[in-house]
Amino acid sequence: MQFNEITGAEGIAIMPIIAISSDSYIRLTFERFRKITFVHLVSGLDEDKPAMLQKGTIFTEITGYTEWVSETTPTISIGWDWMIQPPQEKEGFYKRISEPRSNLMLIDSQQQDFGPVKTAMLIETVIDEIVWQNVIQQYISKRYTY
Structure with a gap:
């Protein structure tokens, strides 16, 4: 992916264009990503795939997935899995339980990939x-209300 700096009418540098690389990643610096x-x-x-704990009892977890997208073109996609922890007070607590899935590869200032693990x-x-x-x-709550 190339970073192309666009200069506006007043000669002021504008954010680099976001593009998809030939390997389908969108490459950005961490600073730009933030x-x-x-x-x-x-x-x-x-x-639900309950696991039997003892005869007559079933342990269940509520787990799910989520996907978020950028407002950029092309779109950056980030998704992860989550679970609801047992309620501590009134409501359950959603906790991320997986590494993120994304079409993003973060790079350093020399445009070298950080790699999938660091990204x-x-x-x-x-x-x-x-x-x-x-x-x-x-x-x-809205999606699964009957």
Whole structure:
């Protein structure tokens, strides 16, 4: 992927163009990634697969998935799996339980890939800083209300 700096009418540098690389990744620096706004696309519940703990008892977890997309063109997609922890007070707590899935590859200032492991770790730091749990809870409540 090339970073092309666009210069506006007054000669002021504008953000580089975002493009898809030949390997289908969108490459950005971590600093640029942090400036992008993501919106919720979809979330859903996984099918329940209870595990037998003892005769007559079943242990169940409520787990699901979520997908968020950027408002850029082309679109950056980030998804992860979550579960609802047992309620501590009034409501359950949504917790991320997987590495993020994304079409994003983060790069350094010399445009060298960080690689999938470091990219996932940096994306996780951003996910864990935002308040996504309330958005998913509201979406799931509406989607699965009969």
